[in-house]
Amino acid sequence: MYKIIEKIALNDDVDLFVIEAPLVAKNTLAGNFVIVRVDKDGERIPLTIVENTDTSITVISQKVGFSTKMLSKKNIGEYIEDVVGPLGVPAEIKNVKKVIAVAGGVGAAPIYPQIKAYYKKGTEVDLIIGASNKQHLILLDKFQEVCKNIYITTDDGSIGEKGFVTKVLQKKLEENTYDLSIAIGPVIMMKNVVEINKKFNLKTFVSLNPIMIDGTGMCGNCRVTIHNKTYFACVDGPDFDSDGIDFNELIQRQKYYHEEEHECNLRLGEKDD
Amino acid sequence: MINRVRMPELDPNIRNKSFDEVALGFSIEQVKIEASRCLNCVNPRCVKACPVNIDIPKFIQQILSDNFKDAYCTIYQDNILPSVCGRVCPQEKQCEGACVLGIKTESVAIGSLERFIGDYCLENCFYKDEKIENNNKAVAIVGSGPAGLACAAQIRRYGYQTDVYEALHEFGGVLKYGIPEFRLPKNIVDSEIDRLKKLGVNFYKNVIIGKTLTLDQLIKEYKYDSVFIGSGAGLPSSLGIKGENLNGVYYANEFLTRVNLMKANSFPSYATPVKIKDIVAVVGGGNVAMDAARTAKRLGAKKVYIIYRRDINSLPARLEEIHHAIEEGIEFKLLLNPVEIIGHNYEINKIKCQVMELGEKDQTGRQKPIPTNSFVDIDVDNLIIAIGQSPNPIIKKSTPELLCDNWGRIIVNDYQTSIPGVFAGGDIVTGAATVILAMGAGKSAAIHINKFLRNA
Numbered sequence: 001m002y003k004i005i006e007k008i009a010l011n012d013d014v015d016l017f018v019i020e021a022p023l024v025a026k027n028t029l030a031g032n033f034v035i036v037r038v039d040k041d042g043e044r045i046p047l048t049i050v051e052n053t054d055t056s057i058t059v060i061s062q063k064v065g066f067s068t069k070m071l072s073k074k075n076i077g078e079y080i081e082d083v084v085g086p087l088g089v090p091a092e093i094k095n096v097k098k099v100i101a102v103a104g105g106v107g108a109a110p111i112y113p114q115i116k117a118y119y120k121k122g123t124e125v126d127l128i129i130g131a132s133n134k135q136h137l138i139l140l141d142k143f144q145e146v147c148k149n150i151y152i153t154t155d156d157g158s159i160g161e162k163g164f165v166t167k168v169l170q171k172k173l174e175e176n177t178y179d180l181s182i183a184i185g186p187v188i189m190m191k192n193v194v195e196i197n198k199k200f201n202l203k204t205f206v207s208l209n210p211i212m213i214d215g216t217g218m219c220g221n222c223r224v225t226i227h228n229k230t231y232f233a234c235v236d237g238p239d240f241d242s243d244g245i246d247f248n249e250l251i252q253r254q255k256y257y258h259e260e261e262h263e264c265n266l267r268l269g270e271k272d273d
Numbered sequence: 274m275i276n277r278v279r280m281p282e283l284d285p286n287i288r289n290k291s292f293d294e295v296a297l298g299f300s301i302e303q304v305k306i307e308a309s310r311c312l313n314c315v316n317p318r319c320v321k322a323c324p325v326n327i328d329i330p331k332f333i334q335q336i337l338s339d340n341f342k343d344a345y346c347t348i349y350q351d352n353i354l355p356s357v358c359g360r361v362c363p364q365e366k367q368c369e370g371a372c373v374l375g376i377k378t379e380s381v382a383i384g385s386l387e388r389f390i391g392d393y394c395l396e397n398c399f400y401k402d403e404k405i406e407n408n409n410k411a412v413a414i415v416g417s418g419p420a421g422l423a424c425a426a427q428i429r430r431y432g433y434q435t436d437v438y439e440a441l442h443e444f445g446g447v448l449k450y451g452i453p454e455f456r457l458p459k460n461i462v463d464s465e466i467d468r469l470k471k472l473g474v475n476f477y478k479n480v481i482i483g484k485t486l487t488l489d490q491l492i493k494e495y496k497y498d499s500v501f502i503g504s505g506a507g508l509p510s511s512l513g514i515k516g517e518n519l520n521g522v523y524y525a526n527e528f529l530t531r532v533n534l535m536k537a538n539s540f541p542s543y544a545t546p547v548k549i550k551d552i553v554a555v556v557g558g559g560n561v562a563m564d565a566a567r568t569a570k571r572l573g574a575k576k577v578y579i580i581y582r583r584d585i586n587s588l589p590a591r592l593e594e595i596h597h598a599i600e601e602g603i604e605f606k607l608l609l610n611p612v613e614i615i616g617h618n619y620e621i622n623k624i625k626c627q628v629m630e631l632g633e634k635d636q637t638g639r640q641k642p643i644p645t646n647s648f649v650d651i652d653v654d655n656l657i658i659a660i661g662q663s664p665n666p667i668i669k670k671s672t673p674e675l676l677c678d679n680w681g682r683i684i685v686n687d688y689q690t691s692i693p694g695v696f697a698g699g700d701i702v703t704g705a706a707t708v709i710l711a712m713g714a715g716k717s718a719a720i721h722i723n724k725f726l727r728n729a
Contacts, residue, residue, distance in 0.1 A: 023485050037442055043535065043544040044442075066544055082442040084479040213535065213545075216440050216481060216667055218450075218507035219527035225518050230511060235667065249518060252619035256520045260546035267541055 001079040005056060010138045014062045014106055015072050022055040024085045030113035031091030031207070031239050034059065035215040037082035038070045046212045046234070048110035049086060050139075057083075060109035060138065066264035087215045091205075091239045093117045096179035100172060100202070101147075102165050102193050103129045104185020108138050110207050110238075111184040112146075119146035126172065127151070130165035130185070134158040166192045173200045180205070183242075187254065191247035204242040208233045210253055225249055277379040278307040282597075289570045289601040292454045292538055296360070296593075299389045308336040311381050314373055319383060322371035324713035325351045325423075329368055329383055336386060345394040346401050348387060352712065353426040353469065354419070356395055356461045359388025361452060362709045363591045395464045400471060408432040410498040410726055413491050415482040415668070418446020419708045420503030420699025422466065423715030424722075425474045428501070431723045435473070436497075438480040443534065446505055448708070450534040451526070453564050455571070456594075459533075483667040488675070488695065498729070499694045499722050502683065503715055506662040506700035512556065516614025517658070521548070521621040525557070525565045525659035532568055547572065550654030554578045554624060556611055557659035558587070563594040565657045566603045577603050578651070582610040582629050582642040609649065610642065614656060624651050662705045680704060688718035689725065696722050 006018035024034055033048045034057065045067045051058040063069045074080065091114045099118055103111045108129055115125050125146065130153040131137045137159065143150055151168050152160025161168055166189075173196065181204040183193040190206045197204045210222040210233050217235035224231050227244035231237065281297045282288070288295050299307065311333040319329045328347055335344035348355045364370070364384035372380030394400065411434035414421045421437055422445075429435040443449050445462045470476065480486060482504070491497050509524035511517055528547065531537040535545035553569040555562050558581040570577045579598065581588060584607050588595055599605070609626040616622055628647040631640035664681045676684045676691035682704055683690055683697040690697050698714030700706055 023480060027485065027487070027490075041536070041543045070544075082479055084440070084442070084481065084485070086484060087481070213527060213530055214441060214450075214507075216484075216507065217665060218509075219530050220509045220511075220524040221527045223518050230518060235670075246518075249619055252520060253518070257546050257548065260540065260548070264541050264544060264546075 001081065002083040004074055004076055004078055004080065007074070007076050010060070011135045013136070014060060014138055016050075016058060016060050017071075017074075018056050018058050019080060019083060020055060021057050021083050024049075024083060025052040025055055025057050028052040028057060028086040029090035030093065030117040031088060032086035033088050033110075033215075033238060034083050034085035035087060035212065036071070036080060038067055038074065039081050042070065042081060043067045044082075044213050044215070046087070046209065046215060048113070048207070050109050050112055057085075060106060062106040065261050066268065069265075069268060084215065087234060088238050089236065091117065093121055094180060095121075096123055098176075098178045099123055099125045100169070100178040100181045101125055101127045102169060102181065102183040102185070102189075103127065104165055104189040105131055105136065106138070107185030107189070107207075108143075111182060112139055112142060114182055115143065116146050124148045126176075126178070128153065128165045128168050128172065130154065130189070132156065164192075165189065166196055169193060169196050173197070173202065178202060182206070187247055187251050190242070194242040194245075194247075205239055206242045206245070207238045208240060208245070208250065209238065210250060211257070274378055275306060275310055277310070277382055278303045278385075280382070280385050285600040285602070288455065289567070292571055294458050295455050295597060298392060299385055304336060304386060304389045307382050308333045308386060310374065312373060318371040318373060319368040322367045324367065324709045325716060327351045327368075327387075332390065333381070333383075333386060336390065341390060341393050342399050344390045345399065348390060349401050351716075353423060354465045354712065355387050355391030356465055357391075357448060357457060358709055358712070359384050359386075359391055360457050360461075363707060365592050367709070391465075392461075395461070400468050403430065403472060405430060405473060406432045407434070410434070411436065411496070412722060413438060413495070413497040413500045414503065415500065416440070416446055416503040416505055416699075417444040417466070417476065418448065418503060418505050418699065418711065420505070420701075420711040420715035420718075421446065421501070422469060423712035424501045424503060424698065424719045425715075426469055426472060427716050427719030428722060429469070429472050429474050431719070433498075433726070434475075436475045436477065438482055438486075439476065439478045440481040441534065442478055444476055444478065450530045451561065451564070453529065453533055453568050455567070456564065481667065483671040488668060488672045488692070492694070498726055499696065501715070501718055501722060502668060502690070502695065502697040502701055503699045503711070504665050504668060504701050505711075506705040507665040508663045508681075509658065510661040510663060512611060512658055512660065514611060514613055516616055516621065519614055519616040519621045520619055521550070521616070521654060522614060522656045522658070525555070525561045525657050526662065528565055528657050529561070529568065532572070538572060548655075549574050551575045552578075552653045553655040553657065554580050554606075554651060554653045555657045555659055556580045557661070558583065559589045559659065559661070560591055560594055562659035563590045563598045563603075565659050567598055567601055569655070569657065570601055570603060574655075578606045578653075579603055580606050580609050580611060580624075580626065580651075582608065583639065584608060584631060587639045606651070608642065610644065611656075612648070615650075621653060621656055624653055624656060625649075626651060662700070664701045664704065688714070688721045694725065696725075
């Protein structure tokens with residue numbers, strides 16, 4: 001059992017949890033994730049470790065499915081059944097001068113530890129961060145500490161530029177040169193970012209989030225196709241060079257259990273979003 | 274001569290819709306009759322054929338004299354999981370295969386007797402009270418599957434502090450995630466593991482050695498005097514053909530983990546789903562393939578095929594599993610090898626198979642399947658790939674100095690790896706094998722660990 005020592009509602013849909021997990025925290029590096037099982041009858045779901053101390057880890061979770069909704073019902077002082085990690089290959093923080101980072105929605109959570117690691121290495125990072133509206137922009141204060149420039153976009157224009165991150169990205173790439181791009185967010189966003197970056201010969205690293213179970217390479221649920229070869233996101237990733245990733249396949253694989261998700265939501269007495 | 278007693282089973286048409294255990298076990302009367310068939314050979318071939326050398330004639334004689342608890346102690350000395358092994362060992366290739374009676378009639382049902390004794394003592398809460406003298410050394414066991422459990426029991430008996438680290442949220446390894454409830458009830462696994470806790474073995478879940486803690490940290494920071502790696506063959510083999518990542522295609526590991534460990538058969542009471550539609554094909558001919566096929570049937574599939582590239586006599590699965598699968602309506606499509614998985618909108622709807630014929634015998638003594646020029650298409654909604662597993666690479670990746678062969682199997686010499694004091698056994702050393710072989714390796718490794726620590 002793993003105790004929740006802090007919980008902050010970042011907005012109506014997204015919560016930040018600090019969880020006591022000294023063994024997980026011990027070997028955690030930027031890019032690692034944990035698998036969490038909220039209750040005894042729960043699913044195993046992956047969440048990126050946003051930050052860690054010697055004894056605790058911070059995760060950010062958006063209420064998208066049954067299990068993340070169950071997690072959001074947990075409060076400070078309560079316990080999470082299982083937390084295992086740190087999993088995945090830590091992000092490779094490269095020796096570059098200028099990075100353009102693109103975060104979409106709750107993708108801001110997994111991109112933060114990487115930007116922080118680049119910042120600590122002396123790399124200049126510009127961030128384009130997008131969300132549906134002002135309320136859904138997360139971690140802005142933290143990004144301000146580690147980014148040179150921050151460009152905000154929202155779907156409704158409630159803050160920053162109205163529209164998608166790709167619009168701003170195109171503009172920034174026309175104005176500046178960067179050595180590398182990292183993009184984390186919805187798969188469709190990552191796919192579009194990669195296409196724009198390609199036009200500017202800019203390499204993009206992305207973090208993939210397919211459905212996982214064990215997280216140790218045992219089940220093979222999280223397979224992704226890159227240049228016609230199969231990789232397991234849990235042990236080979238979750239960060240990958242975007243070149244050759246079959247994003248369309250990933251989008252479909254993520255959707256495979258949508259009907260079942262709906263059935264689970266009915267259990268919560270909720271309508272499907 | 275009395276005929277071999279048949280174990281009662283659930284009716285095939287009832288059980289293929291239920292996850293209740295298929296084989297119901299012997300009654301006391303049946304046990305006594307079956308035990309009386311044993312000739313109590315002077316030179317018992319069954320003992321030699323048992324990977325952990327259980328004194329089989331001795332425990333059978335103890336059954337005959339109504340000393341069930343003594344019979345239990347006899348088995349427990351060499352095998353700490355009698356209820357598990359009585360159910361899942363390939364007895365026809367081991368003890369029962371060697372039984373003299375089998376030459377002229379039918380062998381003694383040794384596995385069923387072992388299962389009875391194990392279950393009898395679990396039901397009556399009898400366990401062997403062992404006096405253990407603690408010493409001041411500690412051994413870490415990586416993995417709580419068959420190899421790890423067998424090693425832990427033996428190591429603890431020598432008096433070492435014994436700490437078992439498990440990556441998943443439940444203990445038992447493949448006994449939990451791999452073997453289905455209808456063949457091995459999970460409460461049996463838990464009860465047998467509880468006995469190790471009574472012996473003083475400590476169990477820690479959610480610790481992945483190679484991630485949460487490295488091998489180096491176990492030795493240097495946690496000061497373990499020795500480590501045993503029994504992390505198993507948890508990496509699914511792929512067919513390496515087009516379409517393998519389409520929706521509806523599962524590796525058996527994923528499919529069985531969803532059902533066995535995560536209890537997707539009870540979705541939505543348990544939150545993990547599994548999606549099995551009308552027509553399911555399982556590729557492979559081993560126990561895992563049989564388990565997957567029978568599980569798919571129980572989840573409501575109308576047609577379930579086993580697709581195998583050799584003939585029915587070459588199936589590597591336990592005989593009982595093949596019989597059970599046939600009885601439950603699993604169809605065998607033999608001498609076929611999938612060459613392409615075809616789908617629409619990223620979801621499988623067909624597999625293309627090449628027709629095979631049997632050629633010369635290979636090293637394993639089986640006839641080699643040879644491709645012909647004909648192909649068949651089979652309409653399917655799901656494909657489950659059950660063609661084997663290779664060793665889990667996590668420890669190797671974080672421990673470059675740990676020598677492995679080209680197949681990722683840890684190289685050992687008398688169970689000791691290339692790192693002094695670090696031992697390994699089970700599927701991580703041999704590649705995917707059986708529960709009892711892994712247990713045999715765990716037990717033997719413990720003997721070598723003890724030797725190593727005594728001389729240290």
